[in-house]
Amino acid sequence: MTTRSVDFYFDFGSPAAYLAYTQLPHLCADVGANLVWKPMLLGGVFQATGNHSPTAIVPKGPYMTEDFKRFARRYGVPYEHNPHFPINTLMLMRGATALQMHEPDRLKPYCDAVYQAIWADGRNMNDPATVGAVLQGAGFDAASLLAMTGQQEVKDRLKAVTEEAVARGVFGAPTMFVGSQMFWGQDRLDFVREALST
Amino acid sequence: MTTRSVDFYFDFGSPAAYLAYTQLPHLCADVGANLVWKPMLLGGVFQATGNHSPTAIVPKGPYMTEDFKRFARRYGVPYEHNPHFPINTLMLMRGATALQMHEPDRLKPYCDAVYQAIWADGRNMNDPATVGAVLQGAGFDAASLLAMTGQQEVKDRLKAVTEEAVARGVFGAPTMFVGSQMFWGQDRLDFVREALST
Numbered sequence: 001m002t003t004r005s006v007d008f009y010f011d012f013g014s015p016a017a018y019l020a021y022t023q024l025p026h027l028c029a030d031v032g033a034n035l036v037w038k039p040m041l042l043g044g045v046f047q048a049t050g051n052h053s054p055t056a057i058v059p060k061g062p063y064m065t066e067d068f069k070r071f072a073r074r075y076g077v078p079y080e081h082n083p084h085f086p087i088n089t090l091m092l093m094r095g096a097t098a099l100q101m102h103e104p105d106r107l108k109p110y111c112d113a114v115y116q117a118i119w120a121d122g123r124n125m126n127d128p129a130t131v132g133a134v135l136q137g138a139g140f141d142a143a144s145l146l147a148m149t150g151q152q153e154v155k156d157r158l159k160a161v162t163e164e165a166v167a168r169g170v171f172g173a174p175t176m177f178v179g180s181q182m183f184w185g186q187d188r189l190d191f192v193r194e195a196l197s198t
Numbered sequence: 199m200t201t202r203s204v205d206f207y208f209d210f211g212s213p214a215a216y217l218a219y220t221q222l223p224h225l226c227a228d229v230g231a232n233l234v235w236k237p238m239l240l241g242g243v244f245q246a247t248g249n250h251s252p253t254a255i256v257p258k259g260p261y262m263t264e265d266f267k268r269f270a271r272r273y274g275v276p277y278e279h280n281p282h283f284p285i286n287t288l289m290l291m292r293g294a295t296a297l298q299m300h301e302p303d304r305l306k307p308y309c310d311a312v313y314q315a316i317w318a319d320g321r322n323m324n325d326p327a328t329v330g331a332v333l334q335g336a337g338f339d340a341a342s343l344l345a346m347t348g349q350q351e352v353k354d355r356l357k358a359v360t361e362e363a364v365a366r367g368v369f370g371a372p373t374m375f376v377g378s379q380m381f382w383g384q385d386r387l388d389f390v391r392e393a394l395s396t
Contacts, residue, residue, distance in 0.1 A: 049257055057249045059369045063382060070389055171257045184261060187385055191268055 004196050005034035007177040009165045011042035012096075012111075013089040015068050015079065017174035018119040020186035021111060022077040024176075027189060031196045037107055039096035041089070042173045044162040049171040053086065071186065078120040087118060087125050091149055095135075097158040098148035106140075113138035202394050203232035205375040207363045209240035210294075210309075211287040213266050213277065215372035216317040218384035219309060220275040222374075225387060229394045235305055237294035239287070240371045242360040247369040251284065269384065276318040285316060285323050289347055293333075295356040296346035304338075311336035 008024055010017040028035040046052055055061040065081045072079035092114055099107045117123040117134040124130050132142040148154060165175065169182055176183045178195035206222055208215040226233040244250055253259040263279045270277035290312055297305045315321040315332040322328050330340040346352060363373065367380055374381045376393035 049255055051255045051258070057247055057369055059247055059364075059367045060249070063367060063369070063380060066380075067382070067386075166257075169257050169261060171255055171261070182261060182264075184265070188265075 003032065003034055004178065005036050006192060006196065007036045007038050009038040009040050009161075009170055009173060009175040009177075011040060011089055011173045012092045012114050012118055012125070013085075013087045014042055014173040015064075015081070015119055016172075016186045017042075018115050019068060019071050019075065019077070019079065020174040020176070020189060021115055022075055023186070023189050024192075025108075027193055028196075031193060033196045037096070037100060037111070038161055038165065039093050039100065039158065040162040040165045040170070040173070041093050041158060043089075044159070045166055045170055045172070048163075048166045051171045055085075078116075080120065080122055082118050082122055084122075084124040084126055089125075091128075091146075092125060092131070094149035094154055094158055095145055097161070098145065098151065098154045101154060101157060102148060109138060110135075110140065113140070201230065201232055202376065203234050204390060204394065205234045205236050207236040207238045207359075207368055207371060207373045207375075209238060209287055209371045210290045210312050210316055210323070211283075211285045212240055212371040213262075213279070213317055214370075214384045215240075216313050217266060217269055217273065217275070217277065218372040218374070218387060219313055220273055221384070221387055222390075223306075225391055226394075229391060231394045235294070235298060235309070236359055236363065237291050237298065237356065238360040238363045238368070238371070239291050239356060241287075242357070243364055243368055243370070246361075246364045249369045253283075276314075278318065278320055280316050280320055282320075282322040282324055287323075289326075289344075290323060290329070292347035292352050292356055293343055295359070296343065296349065296352045299352060299355060300346060307336060308333075308338065311338070 006024065006028060008020070010021060024035055054064050068079055096107060096110060099110050113134055114125065118125050123134060125134070135142040135145060168177065172184055174186055176188070176192050178192060181195050183192050183195070204222065204226060206218070208219060210216075222233055252262050266277055294305060294308060297308050311332055312323065316323050321332060323332070333340040333343060366375065370382055372384055374386070374390050376390060379393050381390050381393070
């Protein structure tokens with residue numbers, strides 16, 4: 001039997017991607033699937049597809065926050081709308097890419113720290129000093145991580161994964177693939193589970 | 199004990215509203231709630247809120263069709279993307295409003311006929327002759343229904359319900375309310391059920 005896997009395209013700036021991140025590791029563990037982390041730049045996806053944040057539609061913003069709260073309660077995870085939203089995630093996503101390339105075991109702890117800072121603790125991750133403090137607090141050497149985000153191969157890799165996402169049909173975050181089946185949104189995890197179980 | 203109710207804001211042109219319509223009557227019967235039909239003009243909602251059809255984002259169109267097919271399989275109901283989409287639903291929605299005002303018992307059979315024609319049978323409901331044939335086939339006097347859609351009170355009522363929807367925060371279809379709790383999308387019916395059951 002081949003091990004099934006889920007490609008998980010995510011950006012730290014998306015609260016929906018955060019909610020999916022809180023569920024996918026144990027969902028994959030439950031069904032014996034591999035979780036393949038695919039850090040991408042959502043801004044790049046929006047630019048390529050003409051899509052935009054749901055908050056661009058004024059009444060959609062508060063509704064989405066309420067909707068995310070309902071799912072967070074269902075999942076039993078913290079969630080608060082970040083007062084500094086939207087967050088420019090370029091450096092944060094490059095950090096994820098850098099760790100995936102150079103210290104893959106530290107990618108998950110990094111995602112834990114960044115996602116918690118933004119979507120549970122309401123930190124201002126637009127602010128480099130805050131980013132440094134959050135990462136130091138999670139046991140990372142912020143200066144060396146920052147240096148890695150400047151590597152051309154890291155920049156190129158994040159760009160390539162973003163382009164790969166767009167080429168596969170991605171227009172938002174989170175997006176999951178099980179084989180060629182695409183699932184958009186943290187509210188499609190039950191379908192992801194079904195696809196992995198059949 | 200007061201009887202709970204669901205306000206169901208819908209437009210025939212939305213496949214998501216169609217899917218919700220296939221589920222809400224028995225969902226409400228299950229939990230002993232009233233279903234309050236709220237025909238609105240989705241185009242008017244889009245105009246008021248700056249929202250637009252998801253198909254405006256090119257890769258979103260085919261994905262949404264696949265997503266609706268997944269839910270249709272789950273629900274066990276027919277669904278095919280209508281080849282004549284988008285449908286101009288002004289007259290069709292006025293027909294729903296007219297029946298709700300003048301022959302409320304016939305609103306549900308009318309919705310059955312129109313929804314089936316568009317989202318199961320792929321009929322071109324932009325074409326008045328097709329609309330006439332579909333309605334005659336479902337036992338309606340198409341000519342008298344057409345006459346009703348010309349009444350000023352019918353036009354005003356559809357406009358008023360659309361404005362009421364926007365005032366309540368609606369930006370898309372379907373939208374359901376349980377008291378002041380708003381739920382957007384046919385994929386939120388489980389939350390509607392929860393809200394009605396607590």
